[in-house]
Amino acid sequence: SGSYLYKDQTDARKYLAGIVRTTITKDIVTKFKIENEDLLNMIADFLMDNIGSKTSIRKIANTLTSNTYKTNDKTCGAYVEYLCRSFLFYPFKRYDVKGKRYLESDKKYYLADLSFRYATIGTKNADYGHLYENLVAIELLRRGYEVYVGQLGEKEVDFVAIKEGVKTYIQVCDDISRPETLQREVSPLLSIKDAYPKMIVARTKHPESQVEGIRIVDIAEWLRTSQN
CATH class of the missing domain: 3.40.1350 (Trna Endonuclease; Chain: A, domain 1)
Structure with a gap:
């Protein structure tokens, strides 16, 4: 296989965005029989836009619902799990340093490759x-x-x-x-x-x-x- 150097940033972003969407469409939608690809893309965009912030499934569902896209915790939770099982995102649990115990609520999600964020939502408000x-x-x-x-x-x-x-x-x-x-x-x-x-x-x-x-x-x- 070979490689190609994109001289134009727009072309590079289109190429990377294509990888993200192909991963979502082929690896996730097909594998897990996703019924709502638009919702999956919106959740992926939300996680990309909230890298490094504590996030709960309820917060994701409420944010999408407040933006006139009605969904629920169960669906959002399943879709987030699929994104992580496809290694597009990695979930990080919290650890109580003093109590030496692991906390299940409000995980952080980090992206496998930051170029995917750049390609999908750009650098605005980064x-x-x-x-x-x-x-x-x-x-x-x-x-x-x-x-x-x-x-x-x-x-x-x-x-x-x-x-x-x-x-x-x-x-x-x-x-x-x-x-x-x-x-x-x-x-x-x-x-x-x-x-x-x-x-x-x-x-x-x-x-x-x-x-x-x-x-x-x-x-x-x-x-x-x-x-x-």
């Missing part, structure tokens, strides 16, 4: 912090981690990554150059009292550093290396 979360989430899975969204009372840790019984707590951010932003990212990590590694992955464009024992790593460098 939250780059959440897009970076998506990159880190999928890369952690690729590296063999179990990955959860950390809940610490009212605070949240982007990821609790577990491999061979060892946890790593990870915050992901677009820009931490402002002191208040850095403090916001550091605060939940400092609230965790165990001795497992803690790190912030962000767009720093600087060599690795530390703040109060917390590693700060540039996202590009983190993605380039297999070390954690």
Whole structure:
């Protein structure tokens, strides 16, 4: 097989959008005998637009219903499951850091390939912090981690990554150059009292550093290396 370099962004987006829709049509609609392909596409678009946000099936159903597309929790839940079983999205459960238990409600969903989001809904209103979360989430899975969204009372840790019984707590951010932003990212990590590694992955464009024992790593460098 060969490859083709698209010089025009519009053509590239059309090509990628075609992959997404083909995946939905052939792999999901046909396999799971979906009756409402339009609804499936709308749910996929909703999840793409809400990457990095806690989401419940009820919220999806209510949002679509409020936009004059009547549906229900059961149908939305089934369609979300099909999207995940086809590996278009990956669901991430929440983990209560203090209680050391897994929470079933309000998962986060991350996209297998961010280019699909770009092709389908573009870059308008893109939250780059959440897009970076998506990159880190999928890369952690690729590296063999179990990955959860950390809940610490009212605070949240982007990821609790577990491999061979060892946890790593990870915050992901677009820009931490402002002191208040850095403090916001550091605060939940400092609230965790165990001795497992803690790190912030962000767009720093600087060599690795530390703040109060917390590693700060540039996202590009983190993605380039297999070390954690």
